[in-house]
Amino acid sequence: MTAEETLSRLADEISVCTKCALHESRKKSVPGDGPADAEIMFIGEGPGFHENEQGHPFVGASGKFLDQLLAQAEVTRADVFIANVVKCRPPGNRDPQPDELEACDQYLEAQIEAINPSIIVTLGRISMGKFFSGVKISAVHGQMQKVGERFVIPMFHPAAALHQSALKPTILADFAKLPELLQAARTALGRPAVVKERKKVVEAPVNKPKQLSLF
Ligand code: URA
Ligand code: SF4
Numbered sequence: 001m002t003a004e005e006t007l008s009r010l011a012d013e014i015s016v017c018t019k020c021a022l023h024e025s026r027k028k029s030v031p032g033d034g035p036a037d038a039e040i041m042f043i044g045e046g047p048g049f050h051e052n053e054q055g056h057p058f059v060g061a062s063g064k065f066l067d068q069l070l071a072q073a074e075v076t077r078a079d080v081f082i083a084n085v086v087k088c089r090p091p092g093n094r095d096p097q098p099d100e101l102e103a104c105d106q107y108l109e110a111q112i113e114a115i116n117p118s119i120i121v122t123l124g125r126i127s128m129g130k131f132f133s134g135v136k137i138s139a140v141h142g143q144m145q146k147v148g149e150r151f152v153i154p155m156f157h158p159a160a161a162l163h164q165s166a167l168k169p170t171i172l173a174d175f176a177k178l179p180e181l182l183q184a185a186r187t188a189l190g191r192p193a194v195v196k197e198r199k200k201v202v203e204a205p206v207n208k209p210k211q212l213s214l215f
Pocket of ligand 2: 014017018019020021022023029086087088100103104
């Protein structure tokens with residue numbers, strides 16, 4: 001099975017999953033979006049109101065800010081895979097509970113295995129907790145660490161920076177370091193860059209100014 005097929009099969013399973021109580025109130029599950037060969041995978045917390053309506057990650061206010069942050073990192077959504085630690089919305093956007101995180105982790109693990117990203121960026125303390133325990137996000141944000149076969153960078157959640165404006169310059173600076181960290185991760189892992197075929201920009205025809213006649 002190709003990575004694309006694995007991801008779409010997982011999305012099908014997630015859409016009918018009843019492994020935890022979050023399925024009871026979900027409208028749409030949010031498996032995650034992005035290419036199967038993404039070099040960077042972002043892991044957020046869980047769907048909010050708009051994500052539950054639309055079935056896609058980070059489509060609300062945090063998503064708008066995430067787009068700005070991705071621009072800082074010189075990537076677009078088409079380059080990266082964006083997922084969450086739980087695929088169904090916790091009621092009232094409460095924190096996902098330990099049993100819900102545990103039940104949903106098999107999907108996230110299977111996604112990570114299929115995508116095999118060089119870098120995982122965790123957004124917020126809950127997804128940081130999947131990889132690091134006993135650390136404070138304020139102490140370790142932006143610092144890349146090797147975890148198994150890849151690198152993990154904990155970052156603040158975009159929503160946290162929207163609510164606490166003092167965090168905004170920090171999260172912007174952390175995202176701005178991503179291109180350099182990605183290069184370092186590729187080198188350390190001995191992996192080449194994933195080169196996407198870019199559509200050629202067709203230049204608009206330039207209207208040549210008419211030769212001025214001298215007389
Ligand atoms: N916040 C998250 O953590 N994930 C989303 O998908 C949207 C908002
Ligand atoms: Fe299943 Fe995850 Fe949704 Fe719980 S949150 S019902 S484990 S897909």
